[in-house]
Amino acid sequence: MSAVDVIGVSKSFAVKKATVVALDDVSLTVKAGEFVSLIGPSGCGKSTLLRLIAELDSPTSGSIAVFGKTARQARLDQSYGIVFQSAGLLPWRSIAANIELPLTLHGVSRTARRERVAELVELVGLTEFASSYPEQLSGGMQQRVAIARALAERPGLLLMDEPFGALDEMTRERMQAELVRMCAETAAAVIFVTHSIPEAVFLSDRVVVMSPRPGRIRAVIDIALGDVRGEKLREEESFFAGVTAVREALHGAPESTAATNAARGVDSR
Amino acid sequence: MSRLRAVVFGVVGIVLLGVLWEAYKAFGPAAGFSAFNTQLLPRTSDLAMPHLVDMLTRTVQPTNSSADSQPVWLAVALACLSSLGTAAVGLAIGAIVGFGFALLMLRFRIAQAAVLPWLVLSQTVPLIALAPLIVAWGGRIQIGAFAWDRWMSVAVIASYLALFPVAVGALRGLQSPQVAHVELMRSYAAGWWTTLVYLRLPASVPYLISALRLAAASAIVGTVVAEVSTGAKGGIGRLIIEYAQSGSSDPTKAFSPIAGAVLMGLAAAAIVALVGLSLGRFRRNEVAT
Ligand SMILES: Nc1ncnc2c1ncn2[C@@H]1O[C@H](COP(=O)(O)OP(=O)(O)OP(=O)(O)O)[C@@H](O)[C@H]1O
Ligand SMILES: [Mg+2]
Numbered sequence: 001m002s003a004v005d006v007i008g009v010s011k012s013f014a015v016k017k018a019t020v021v022a023l024d025d026v027s028l029t030v031k032a033g034e035f036v037s038l039i040g041p042s043g044c045g046k047s048t049l050l051r052l053i054a055e056l057d058s059p060t061s062g063s064i065a066v067f068g069k070t071a072r073q074a075r076l077d078q079s080y081g082i083v084f085q086s087a088g089l090l091p092w093r094s095i096a097a098n099i100e101l102p103l104t105l106h107g108v109s110r111t112a113r114r115e116r117v118a119e120l121v122e123l124v125g126l127t128e129f130a131s132s133y134p135e136q137l138s139g140g141m142q143q144r145v146a147i148a149r150a151l152a153e154r155p156g157l158l159l160m161d162e163p164f165g166a167l168d169e170m171t172r173e174r175m176q177a178e179l180v181r182m183c184a185e186t187a188a189a190v191i192f193v194t195h196s197i198p199e200a201v202f203l204s205d206r207v208v209v210m211s212p213r214p215g216r217i218r219a220v221i222d223i224a225l226g227d228v229r230g231e232k233l234r235e236e237e238s239f240f241a242g243v244t245a246v247r248e249a250l251h252g253a254p255e256s257t258a259a260t261n262a263a264r265g266v267d268s269r
Numbered sequence: 270m271s272r273l274r275a276v277v278f279g280v281v282g283i284v285l286l287g288v289l290w291e292a293y294k295a296f297g298p299a300a301g302f303s304a305f306n307t308q309l310l311p312r313t314s315d316l317a318m319p320h321l322v323d324m325l326t327r328t329v330q331p332t333n334s335s336a337d338s339q340p341v342w343l344a345v346a347l348a349c350l351s352s353l354g355t356a357a358v359g360l361a362i363g364a365i366v367g368f369g370f371a372l373l374m375l376r377f378r379i380a381q382a383a384v385l386p387w388l389v390l391s392q393t394v395p396l397i398a399l400a401p402l403i404v405a406w407g408g409r410i411q412i413g414a415f416a417w418d419r420w421m422s423v424a425v426i427a428s429y430l431a432l433f434p435v436a437v438g439a440l441r442g443l444q445s446p447q448v449a450h451v452e453l454m455r456s457y458a459a460g461w462w463t464t465l466v467y468l469r470l471p472a473s474v475p476y477l478i479s480a481l482r483l484a485a486a487s488a489i490v491g492t493v494v495a496e497v498s499t500g501a502k503g504g505i506g507r508l509i510i511e512y513a514q515s516g517s518s519d520p521t522k523a524f525s526p527i528a529g530a531v532l533m534g535l536a537a538a539a540i541v542a543l544v545g546l547s548l549g550r551f552r553r554n555e556v557a558t
Contacts, residue, residue: 056452076458088449091553092471105457105467135553 001068003157003189004030004053009062010214011048022048024214025062032156035183035190037200037207039246045215046193050161053191054082067156078106080157081150081188085165087142089134089149096121096130099149106153120148123182140171147179151186158183158190165195173231176202180229197250201242202229209249219249287321294318319521324528327521341522345508345529352492352504353533355420359427360488364481366428367435374436375443375469376461392433396491400426400498419501423492426499430491431484438480442473474551478541485537493530505530 011023022045030036038046051057053064055071066074074080081102089098096117103113121127124144126137134142143163150158164172176199183190194200200207204223211218223242225233233239294313302310311317328345331338339347370388374381403425407417446468454464496506508526515522545552 054456056455075456078458080456082453082456084449084453086447086449088447088453090450090468090471092474092551101467102457105459105463133553 001032002029003032003034003067004028004191005063005065006049006053007063007065009049009052009059009064011045011052011057011060021214023052023059024216026215026217027062028208028217028220030157030189030191033187033189035192035203035205037192037194037204038210039194039197039200039207039250040210040215040218041212041250042195044210044212046210047161048215050082050159050191050193054080054159074157078102078153079155080159081153081155083143083146083150083158083160083163085162087134087139087146089142089145091134094131094133095126095137095145098134098145099152102149102152116152120152123151123185124148124178140167140175143167143175144178147182151182151188154186154188156188158188160190161193162195163192164199172196172199173234177229177231179203197243197246198234198239201225201239201246202234207242207246209246211252218252221245221249290318291321294320316520319524323521324524327519328525341525345505345525348503348505348508348526349529349533351420352489352496352506352530353536355424355496355501355504356427356485356488356492356537359424359429359492360431360481360485361428362424363428363431363484363488364435367432367480367484368439370432370436371439371443372465374440381440388433388436391429396426396430396494397498399429400495404499419499420503422499423495423501423504426495427488427491430487434480434483434487435477438476438483439473442476442480443469445476446472471551474548478545478548478552481544482538482541485541486534489530489534489537505533 006026006028009023009026010021013020013022026045026049028036028049038049040046048057052059053066053071055064055075058071064071067079069077069079089095090101093101099120100113100117103116108116117130118127121130124147126141126144126148129137129141134145137145143166147160147163150160164175167175180203190203192200192203201223202225207221207223208217209219209221210216221242225238225242293310297310297313299313302308315323328342329340331340370384374384400422404419404422407419407422407425410417443465450468450472451464454468459467492504493506493509495501496504497510501507505526509523509530512519512523512526
């Protein structure tokens with residue numbers, strides 16, 4: 001069974017009499033355990049698509065199934081974990097208590113909770129910060145806490161909206177490597193929104209390239225780089241080939257001027 | 270460090286005020302200053318502006334000439350305690366009802382549209398006009414052994430003043446969580462009550478503390494004014510009137526209950542601040558109101 005089936009989904013927003021078509025007839029299937037990135041210029045509807053899958057909003061037309069259930073049922077069943085662009089930790093809860101929150105809300109017993117939290121802080125390498133508060137952590141650390149929180153209930157699907165968007169390049173690459181490792185451990189399917197082409201290529205099994213106004217899927221690019229992805233990969237020919245393929249799909253034609261990249265709000269770091 | 274600074278500034282301010290008082294008394298025009306038949310600056314006679322030292326000495330002397338009369342400071346302190354109790358009851362009622370309104374407005378959009386204008390309007394009704402009404406209504410209440418007392422009317426008036434800042438502040442606090450946090454709770458399939466307990470209530474704490482600070486001040490002012498206008502016995506409001514009436518014969522006495530009322534306000538603010546300290550965990554993203 002596939003993790004996510006998006007079939008012919010459109011979404012428009014009414015903004016002061018005018019309607020903005022954020023998504024137009026988008027179809028996408030994500031297999032269980034698959035890592036799929038969404039990339040495209042600002043405003044092409046990446047976040048909107050993610051929010052529809054998370055049922056934080058509902059589509060104007062079309063249908064969305066998550067593990068064969070309606071998006072609503074999937075949300076009620078906690079079939080997914082979500083990570084937003086900002087970490088969104090509750091400032092009055094300690095790191096451990098933040099990670100624990102979904103477990104607390106869903107009536108997991110105290111001992112089971114404590115065990116799971118210990119596992120998770122270990123997984124994201126923050127064991128000695130378990131009793132700290134979010135304000136005492138750096139942005140990258142906070143983002144790791146948010147990821148741990150999203151993984152707390154072992155969801156089969158992880159939705160991530162530019163989780164590393166606010167991080168510096170070095171932290172970002174380290175977080176990407178960690179994410180690859182964590183995904184291998186948890187075997188969750190991931191839908192990952194990003195603006196960075198190398199990031200998308202490094203992480204994904206498939207990269208979905210979108211175009212704006214109205215938001216559509218322009219191309220889907222298979223990245224066959226295998227399951228084991230270390231730092232070395234970033235310097236390999238196959239990696240660069242992936243980057244080039246995504247870039248060309250983004251720009252619609254084989255061209256490679258940095259100026260147009262910047263102009264379209266997509267960086268090619 | 271900054272706390273020490275605040276204390277120093279506070280003390281300097283009070284000393285400065287005292288110096289200003291004495292300086293004006295020493296060098297100001299004896300008849301004060303008036304323009305267009307309006308007195309703008311007070312006379313400097315001992316009757317209008319007694320020396321600070323005289324005021325202080327008066328507080329340790331007996332209230333009146335009868336043998337068993339208390340010293341003034343004790344009478345003032347007892348009256349302050351009584352008023353403080355009434356104000357606390359008023360504040361508690363006002364805070365609970367105000368918070369209830371806030372919850373109602375949070376839960377139902379319509380309630381916000383329907384209740385908020387009335388709340389704002391209610392605050393424009395002058396207290397003096399309200400006091401006799403409430404006393405009159407209260408006078409009709411008699412349930413078994415329970416009989417309505419004057420001080421209860423005073424507490425009701427105090428609560429009426431305390432309600433508004435709490436309702437408005439709590440509503441703002443309950444609505445303060447970021448969209449991302451609200452959506453996070455939604456992604457956890459958390460219902461309205463769960464979201465309230467785990468997100469909105471903790472997020473509203475800083476707003477509630479500053480609302481309570483305002484409400485406490487309002488409750489004190491409400492209590493004193495209501496005591497004056499309802500003639501409730503035992504409180505500092507009554508004492509202010511009583512001592513002021515003996516003004517011509519005993520001018521220094523009138524200032525003690527006024528100082529008492531000020532100290533009472535400070536005490537109330539300090540109590541709220543203590544409550545705030547115990548909730549420090551929730552004030553990591555403190556807001557300024
Ligand atoms: N709640 C909303 N109300 C009105 N219009 C909206 C709303 N949410 C999104 N839109 C519009 O839908 C379009 C797609 O927005 P979306 O946030 O999905 O873009 P995005 O691809 O995530 O962009 P970015 O890369 O900048 O995050 C935009 O034109 C935006 O203005
Ligand atoms: Mg977005």
